[in-house]
Amino acid sequence: MFDPDGNSIGSGCSLASTNQITASLPKDGTYIIVAFESGNDELVEYNINLECLSSSCADPIDRLAVDFGASRGLWDYDHMGWDKLTSWDPEDLVGCREFLVADFGTGRGIWRHLGSWAKLTNWDPEQMIAWNGKLAADFGANGLWTYDCTAGGWSKLSSWDSSHMAAWRHRLVADFSPPKGIWLYDGTSWTRLTGWDSQDMEGVTLIP
Ligand SMILES: [Ca+2]
Ligand SMILES: [Ca+2]
Ligand SMILES: [Ca+2]
Numbered sequence: 001m002f003d004p005d006g007n008s009i010g011s012g013c014s015l016a017s018t019n020q021i022t023a024s025l026p027k028d029g030t031y032i033i034v035a036f037e038s039g040n041d042e043l044v045e046y047n048i049n050l051e052c053l054s055s056s057c058a059d060p061i062d063r064l065a066v067d068f069g070a071s072r073g074l075w076d077y078d079h080m081g082w083d084k085l086t087s088w089d090p091e092d093l094v095g096c097r098e099f100l101v102a103d104f105g106t107g108r109g110i111w112r113h114l115g116s117w118a119k120l121t122n123w124d125p126e127q128m129i130a131w132n133g134k135l136a137a138d139f140g141a142n143g144l145w146t147y148d149c150t151a152g153g154w155s156k157l158s159s160w161d162s163s164h165m166a167a168w169r170h171r172l173v174a175d176f177s178p179p180k181g182i183w184l185y186d187g188t189s190w191t192r193l194t195g196w197d198s199q200d201m202e203g204v205t206l207i208p
C-alpha cells in the first residue's frame with residue numbers, strides 16, 4: 001500500500017468500512033492523518049488540522065458533545081439537532097479517533113460512543129486526554145495508562161500518579177510533581193524535562 005506520493009506505508013493497513021480515519025503517519029516532519037473514502041479504495045489525507053490535502057476528502061466527524069449534568073445527562077449536537085446519548089452525568093469528555101470518550105466516574109468508569117456505548121474500563125480516571133490516536137488516562141495510584149482507540153486494548157505507561165498531562169503532537173507530557181518533575185514520552189521512552197512543579201501546561205503547535 002502506498003501514500004499519495006508513492007511512498008510505501010507497509011501492508012499492515014486494512015480498509016475501513018465508512019469514512020473512517022485509520023492511521024496517522026509522519027510525513028515531512030509533520031503528522032498527517034490518512035483516511036479511506038467510503039465505497040472505494042481512494043486514499044485521502046488530512047493535515048493535523050483536518051484540512052484536506054487530497055483532491056477530495058470525506059468530512060471529518062464533527063460533533064458538539066454537551067454535559068448537562070445529573071438531571072439532564074449527556075447530549076450531542078451535529079448541525080441537524082440534538083441527540084440524547086445517555087442520562088448519566090460525565091465527569092470529563094474527550095474525542096479519540098472517531099469515538100466520543102466519557103469518564104462517568106466512580107462505579108461506572110470510562111466508556112466510548114459511536115452509535116452505541118462500549119465500556120473501556122471500570123476504573124475512574126483523575127484526568128484523561130487524547131494523544132496520538134490514543135486515550136491517555138491518569139488512574140491515580142494505579143498509574144498512567146493508554147487505550148488504543150483504533151486497535152483497542154490498554155497499555156501501562158507508568159506506575160507513577162501524574163498531577164497533569166498534556167499532548168504535544170505525537171508526544172505525551174506528564175507532570176508527576178516534585179521531586180519527580182515533568183517527563184516527556186515520545187511513544188517509546190520517557191525523558192525527564194525538569195524537576196520544577198507546573199501549575200498548567202499545554203502543547204501548542206503554531207501554524208504560520
Ligand atoms: Ca458533568
Ligand atoms: Ca473521574
Ligand atoms: Ca493523578
